[in-house]
Amino acid sequence: MPLSRAFYFQSPRALARDLLGCVLVSRSGSIVTSGMIVETEAYLGPEDAASHAAFRPGSHALFYGPGGIAYVFRAYGMHDCLNAIAGDVGRAGCVLIRAVEPLQGAAAMARRRGVPVGSRRLASGPGNLTRALGVTRRHNGADLTAGPLTIEPRDGDRAQPIARGPRVGIARDPGRILRFWIAGNPHVSRGP
């Protein structure tokens, strides 16, 4: 059962923390791939200069819509990045999913990525993650509570040691502590 819509009705910062340890599931035809979310970043509304809500009008409709929707954008002409919209209607904000630890379909992911099965770089990094799971801009606006792309609750209730730090790779407003990852997990993307 995917996470309910209500789960996404919280602040981007809180959602970024809560998504750690949850499982991102992608279904493409008969191929199912999934991975545990190990690294996220929060992006706020217009007050956050690094958020697309602040400078990409084309994404406004999604940002201000209900939570639980996928926002996929292309960066540097070749990398797609996956976000989950956070908050209720009228509240802008989203969570960038930067890295997952492969669970199901590792072989299919490795094939898409062109790296050996079991590689730690299989889905570490926003661009790698979307390629491994077969996420493209066609998923922009997709419903994460029902559809080919969903997020499921974490296994059990075991607490994860969470680390935090400044966001990576952004040109505007660096220094905000809005990046979260599972401490010690080898699948977290490398820093700058």
Next chain:
DNA sequence: TAGCTGATTGACT
């Protein structure tokens, strides 16, 4: 229509 920029990656020195 032309030019610019970027929430990146991987290959190379």
Next chain:
DNA sequence: GTCAATCAGCTAA
């Protein structure tokens, strides 16, 4: 450590 690849969507004209 440097740097090229490559394109959607904006801006200026």
